[in-house]
Structure formats: C-alpha cells, structure tokens
Amino acid sequence: MRISEIGEFGLIDRIKKDTIVKPQDVLLGIGDDCAAYYGTSSDKVALATSDMLVENIHFILSAGSPRQLGKKAMAVNLSDVAAMGGIPRHTLISLGISPDTSVEFIEELAEGIKEEARLYEVNLIGGDTVRSPLGLIINIALIGEVESDLIVKRSTARPGELIMVTGDLGGSAAGLILLLEEKKCSLVPPPLAQEVKSIHLSPTPRLKEGRVMAREKVATSMIDISDGLASDLTQIGKASGVGAMIYAGKVPILPAAKRVGELLGVDPLSLALYGGEDYELLFTTLPEKADSIIKLIKEKLGTKVSIIGEIRDKEQGLKIKNLSGEIVDLQPKGYNHFSSFSTRG
Amino acid sequence: MRISEIGEFGLIDRIKKDTIVKPQDVLLGIGDDCAAYYGTSSDKVALATSDMLVENIHFILSAGSPRQLGKKAMAVNLSDVAAMGGIPRHTLISLGISPDTSVEFIEELAEGIKEEARLYEVNLIGGDTVRSPLGLIINIALIGEVESDLIVKRSTARPGELIMVTGDLGGSAAGLILLLEEKKCSLVPPPLAQEVKSIHLSPTPRLKEGRVMAREKVATSMIDISDGLASDLTQIGKASGVGAMIYAGKVPILPAAKRVGELLGVDPLSLALYGGEDYELLFTTLPEKADSIIKLIKEKLGTKVSIIGEIRDKEQGLKIKNLSGEIVDLQPKGYNHFSSFSTRG
Numbered sequence: 001m002r003i004s005e006i007g008e009f010g011l012i013d014r015i016k017k018d019t020i021v022k023p024q025d026v027l028l029g030i031g032d033d034c035a036a037y038y039g040t041s042s043d044k045v046a047l048a049t050s051d052m053l054v055e056n057i058h059f060i061l062s063a064g065s066p067r068q069l070g071k072k073a074m075a076v077n078l079s080d081v082a083a084m085g086g087i088p089r090h091t092l093i094s095l096g097i098s099p100d101t102s103v104e105f106i107e108e109l110a111e112g113i114k115e116e117a118r119l120y121e122v123n124l125i126g127g128d129t130v131r132s133p134l135g136l137i138i139n140i141a142l143i144g145e146v147e148s149d150l151i152v153k154r155s156t157a158r159p160g161e162l163i164m165v166t167g168d169l170g171g172s173a174a175g176l177i178l179l180l181e182e183k184k185c186s187l188v189p190p191p192l193a194q195e196v197k198s199i200h201l202s203p204t205p206r207l208k209e210g211r212v213m214a215r216e217k218v219a220t221s222m223i224d225i226s227d228g229l230a231s232d233l234t235q236i237g238k239a240s241g242v243g244a245m246i247y248a249g250k251v252p253i254l255p256a257a258k259r260v261g262e263l264l265g266v267d268p269l270s271l272a273l274y275g276g277e278d279y280e281l282l283f284t285t286l287p288e289k290a291d292s293i294i295k296l297i298k299e300k301l302g303t304k305v306s307i308i309g310e311i312r313d314k315e316q317g318l319k320i321k322n323l324s325g326e327i328v329d330l331q332p333k334g335y336n337h338f339s340s341f342s343t344r345g
Numbered sequence: 346m347r348i349s350e351i352g353e354f355g356l357i358d359r360i361k362k363d364t365i366v367k368p369q370d371v372l373l374g375i376g377d378d379c380a381a382y383y384g385t386s387s388d389k390v391a392l393a394t395s396d397m398l399v400e401n402i403h404f405i406l407s408a409g410s411p412r413q414l415g416k417k418a419m420a421v422n423l424s425d426v427a428a429m430g431g432i433p434r435h436t437l438i439s440l441g442i443s444p445d446t447s448v449e450f451i452e453e454l455a456e457g458i459k460e461e462a463r464l465y466e467v468n469l470i471g472g473d474t475v476r477s478p479l480g481l482i483i484n485i486a487l488i489g490e491v492e493s494d495l496i497v498k499r500s501t502a503r504p505g506e507l508i509m510v511t512g513d514l515g516g517s518a519a520g521l522i523l524l525l526e527e528k529k530c531s532l533v534p535p536p537l538a539q540e541v542k543s544i545h546l547s548p549t550p551r552l553k554e555g556r557v558m559a560r561e562k563v564a565t566s567m568i569d570i571s572d573g574l575a576s577d578l579t580q581i582g583k584a585s586g587v588g589a590m591i592y593a594g595k596v597p598i599l600p601a602a603k604r605v606g607e608l609l610g611v612d613p614l615s616l617a618l619y620g621g622e623d624y625e626l627l628f629t630t631l632p633e634k635a636d637s638i639i640k641l642i643k644e645k646l647g648t649k650v651s652i653i654g655e656i657r658d659k660e661q662g663l664k665i666k667n668l669s670g671e672i673v674d675l676q677p678k679g680y681n682h683f684s685s686f687s688t689r690g
Contacts, residue, residue: 107360129356134399
C-alpha cells in the first residue's frame with residue numbers, strides 16, 4: 001500500500017501505537033499541537049513540537065527572501081505553542097543544505113530564524129546541519145512550557161460551546177495563489193497583491209492571544225489554523241468526540257482576500273475555510289464567556305475575535321450553514337497546492 | 346561563497362552568534378553533544394539534541410532493513426545523551442516521505458525507532474510527517490535530563506588528564522566500505538563481512554557507560570565518536586582549549602576491523618582513527634582514577650575501556666605517536682564516503 005493512499009493522518013494513526021513507554025511522564029503524546037510532558041515541577045508541563053519544511057513542498061525559494069523563510073519556519077512552530085496557551089523557550093534547528101548553496105543565503109535564513117526567536121524570547125540552543133543533495137530542508141523542534149492547570153488541548157470541546165477564531169482568514173491562501181501563479185497578478189492591483197502575499201510569507205504567531213486565553217481560562221479547546229479552518233475544526237471534532245455547526249456568514253474573511261478572490265473568480269469563503277496557513281487561533285468557549293473574551297482580547301491586544309459557530313453532538317457531524325441558509329457537510333479538505341499528504345503541525 | 350568552501354563547522358561558527366536570548370536559562374548552547382537548559386528543578390538540567398539523516402547522504406536504503414535504519418536513527422541521538430552522562434526521556438520524530446513509499450516500509454521504520462526508544466525507556470511524544478520528493482528524511486529530536494552537578498561537557502578537559510575510550514573502534518568504517526563497495530565483499534569471509542556490516546548498521550548507544558561515568562564523576566570531559574576519533578578528539582581540544590597526544594599502539598581496533606582492513610589493503614588504524622560512527626564514548630579522566638574506572642565499567646557492564654593518550658597544553662597541538670615512534674599531527678579528518686560537510690551530532 002502506498003502512503004498516498006492513506007494520507008498523513010492515516011499514517012500517523014498507524015505509527016502512534018505503542019509510542020508511550022512511561023505514561024506517568026506524559027500528559028499529551030501524538031495528536032495535539034504540541035506534546036506535553038511532566039518536568040520536575042509539579043505546577044508546569046513542558047511542551048514540545050516539531051515541523052519539517054521541505055523545498056518545493058512547503059516553500060519555493062523564489063517566493064520570498066531567505067530571511068522571511070527563516071522567520072516563517074520559526075513562526076509556524078511558535079503558533080503550535082500558542083495553541084496550547086504556552087510560552088516558547090528553546091529551539092533546535094536542523095538544516096539540510098545543498099553544498100552549492102551560498103553561505104550568505106544560509107546566514108540570512110538563520111538570521112530570520114533567530115530574529116523571530118528573539119522576538120518571543122526563544123533561545124536557539126542546538127540542532128544539526130547536514131548535506132542535502134535534494135534541496136533545502138528545515139526542521140525546527142521547539143520546547144516550551146505551560147502551567148498544568150492552564151494547558152488548552154484539542155480534546156476538550158463540549159456540545160453547547162461556541163466556536164471562535166482570532167483575526168481574519170483567507171489572506172494566506174489568496175497570497176499563495178498569487179505567489180504560485182504569477183500571471184494572475186496582472187488581475188490584481190499591486191498593493192493588494194502585496195498585502196496578501198505578505199500575509200502568506202510572514203505570518204504572526206498568536207502567542208499573546210493564546211496566553212491570555214489560557215490565563216483567563218476562557219478557551220475550552222484550541223488549535224492553530226495551519227491546514228485550514230475546516231480541516232483544523234475537524235481535528236478538534238475528532239479529538240473531542242463532538243460535531244459542530246459553522247455559520248458561513250460569520251466567518252471573518254480578510255477584506256483583501258475577499259477582493260483578490262473576487263478578482264480571480266475564486267470563492268472568498270473557500271479561501272477562508274480551506275486555505276490554511278493563516279495561523280490564527282481556533283478555539284471553543286462557554287457561551288457566557290464569549291462577549292468578555294472578545295472585549296478582553298480587543299482591549300489588551302487589539303486583536304479581533306469572532307464567534308463563527310457552535311459545538312454540537314458528535315451525531316450531528318460537522319456542518320456549515322451556507323449564506324443561502326442551506327446546511328451541508330463541512331469537508332475537512334485543505335487547499336495546499338503543493339502537497340498530497342503534508343500538513344502543518 | 347559556497348557552503349562547501351567553509352564546511353559544516355565553519356557554517357555553524359557563523360550561525361551561532363546571538364542565538365541565546367535568555368542566558369540565565371541556558372547552561373549549554375550550540376557546540377556540545379546536547380544542549381542543556383535549566384528546567385524548573387534546581388538539581389537537574391534538561392538535555393536536547395537533534396539529528397537529521399538524509400537518504401543517500403547518511404544512509405542508503407539498500408544497505409539494511411527499514412527497522413535497522415529506524416533503530417540506528419534513534420541510537421545516534423541516544424548516543425549524544427550518553428555523551429553528557431544523561432538519561433533520555435522523550436523524542437519527536439519528523440519524517441519526510443515520498444508519496445510512493447509503501448506504508449509497510451514506514452511502519453517498519455517506525456517500529457525500529459520505537460523499539461530502540463522502548464529499550465531505553467524513551468517516549469515518542471510527537472513529530473511531523475511530510476511529503477518529500479527528495480527521498481527519505483529522518484529528523485529526530487531527543488530530550489533528556491541529567492543532574493546539574495553530574496553533566497559531562499566537552500569543554501572541561503585539562504592538561505595531564507588521560508584520554509580513554511570505550512569498546513573497540515573501526516568496525517563501523519570497515520562495515521561501511523563493504524556496504525558501499527559490494528564487489529570487495531568477495532575478498533572477505535561472509536561471517537566477517539556480516540560482523541562489521543552489522544556494527545555499522547546497528548550501533549549500541551553507550552548510555553549505561555555514560556551514566557556510570559557521570560554518577561561516579563570520573564569523566565572530566567566526554568564526546569561520542571560519531572565523526573571519528575581524530576575529528577571528535579579535535580572537538581574536545583577546541584572546546585577545552587587543550588592539545589593531546591594519542592598513542593597509536595594503544596588505540597583499540599576491533600579484531601574484525603583489523604582483519605577486514607588487512608584483507609582489503611586498508612590501514613586498520615585509519616579505520617579506527619578516521620572511520621567514525623562507532624558511537625563509543627571518548628572521555629578524559631584524572632590519571633589516578635583511570636584504573637578504577639576500567640575495572641568498574643568492566644565489572645558492572647562488561648564493557649572494555651582503554652587508555653589511548655593524554656591531554657596536553659594547547660600549544661602542543663593534537664599529535665599522534667605512530668607505531669614506529671614518530672610523532673605527527675593528528676588530522677581532524679573524517680572518513681565518511683558520502684558527505685563533504687555533514688557530520689553527526
């Protein structure tokens with residue numbers, strides 16, 4: 001059987017048996033944004049996450065600068081720590097590099113990684129540099145921590161809770177289309193194209209927002225939007241054993257993504273639902289807490305938070321109420337042009 | 346400037362500036378077998394290491410089974426923790442996989458990783474699986490721990506101390522030659538060929554030995570032999586700011602490696618000095634402790650330990666006294682056929 005037949009999640013399901021040897025040391029193994037294990041402190045758990053980025057699968061060198069690539073590689077891992085409500089601490093970087101790569105390129109890439117790490121007070125403590133005849137490979141392992149009683153998992157959403165999301169969606173997908181299909185850029189005013197490209201190339205990890213959500217104990221479950229709202233909500237549904245209803249009219253679409261979608265003849269809602277790589281936080285909360293969290297995050301951090309749906313019983317499945325009022329299944333599909341089975345942690 | 350002009354260590358020297366943002370949290374950054382950072386306990390530090398293995402650079406699929414490959418990928422990381430005197434705890438595995446790889450291959454590979462992890466009570470807590478058009482990529486990040494007062498670094502060897510090594514050297518390099526150049530196998534009796542190939546494909550991390558060395562406080566510095574005795578001793582010399590004298594006649598060469606070398610017309614001493622991937626522990630100790638550690642490790646673990654030289658002042662450089670009595674510079678070269686700049690952590 002080929003990997004392409006069972007996909008990434010099928011593969012992980014097969015691998016993840018018998019991975020935990022000492023269960024008393026592990027709070028979360030495979031299956032959340034980060035793993036969590038007990039350190040020597042009784043009130044905190046350590047978080048760990050790791051992402052591999054492969055040239056021409058997760059990035060193309062021509063799309064942005066090496067510095068942007070480095071910053072983004074770090075940001076997508078920071079986003080996983082954000083989705084646990086945690087604080088990132090230390091990172092290990094492995095680089096697979098073609099011998100004819102220029103030193104300047106790698107220095108700029110490393111500068112981007114370090115710049116992003118510095119921004120969030122993360123120490124680059126080690127890693128590996130090896131030869132790769134096959135193009136650039138970046139693997140980042142990130143270690144963080146969170147108080148045991150504040151950690152926010154994927155598996156703890158309950159029916160009746162509201163589904164919320166930070167920021168606006170669809171910008172990254174709109175940017176990716178323009179980065180991959182250059183001739184489409186002629187259909188879009190340059191500043192607009194620039195805006196969405198930049199969102200794809202330079203995402204901001206929502207660490208502060210995730211931390212507030214954890215500290216105030218408002219999020220009952222949380223994930224970052226890496227594969228796309230539909231796909232990542234499916235992960236919450238699967239892990240928590242629940243269904244969900246999303247209201248299409250309430251999904252916050254980035255205005256620039258909406259305009260780009262319209263100009264290119266791509267449904268803007270699809271960009272927001274299936275696009276991925278927005279690195280916003282998708283979380284659930286008790287209905288009575290929704291208004292106060294919207295106000296708190298807006299006041300403290302200037303970040304918008306929207307209510308986009310609610311958690312239902314598992315039997316009701318994952319549904320979306322379209323703009324026309326029609327209720328249909330929400331497909332857990334992603335939008336990634338490159339990849340048949342790769343997803344982002 | 347191309348990477349191939351400055352090599353891995355030149356590249357790391359350039360990258361490692363400004364990597365530590367919060368120095369109060371970090372005991373060891375880039376430059377040892379593992380990084381070490383302070384956890385929440387005052388008497389222990391956390392260890393972290395990461396290795397990237399790329400197909401056709403660090404391994405060829407035809408050389409062994411996927412299970413062996415998985416075990417070895419884990420073992421080389423465990424060896425890094427052994428070289429700090431530490432205990433491995435948790436691991437994150439990132440796999441880059443071609444979509445037409447068989448599920449069975451990846452399952453067997455994962456089984457090997459897990460088998461080796463189980464053997465040393467390590468939890469596989471997470472990772473990433475992505476598509477790689479570039480052949481198989483395995484990145485393992487390993488987290489461990491060691492008591493703050495027992496950690497054994499590279500940078501703490503002092504003139505007058507003895508240089509010691511566990512086990513026998515050269516077996517892995519002899520095995521690699523036969524794995525890469527199949528027609529040479531006809532020159533070597535099959536059981537002998539099998540013995541050295543198996544040493545290359547299935548190394549044993551010296552975790553128990555490293556742990557005894559740390560607990561008994563006998564090692565003043567330590568590194569695992571991944572790149573080769575000469576290259577790894579150079580690392581100790583560089584990190585500690587010392588020179589060294591190795592006695593060629595005292596370097597323990599694996600009998601099978603000696604025979605294979607003789608049959609192939611390759612100097613067995615070269616296999617032992619420059620071969621690499623033996624994953625034995627190279628360490629330094631005070632002269633008065635040498636005999637007792639040899640006895641202790643032999644009695645407790647059945648493992649041989651040899652005195653092979655002594656640490657000198659930096660000004661005396663790194664030297665080797667040949668069998669003929671001639672003293673020459675010890676070249677920090679490795680033997681790896683595949684790689685122009687890749688080394689193992």
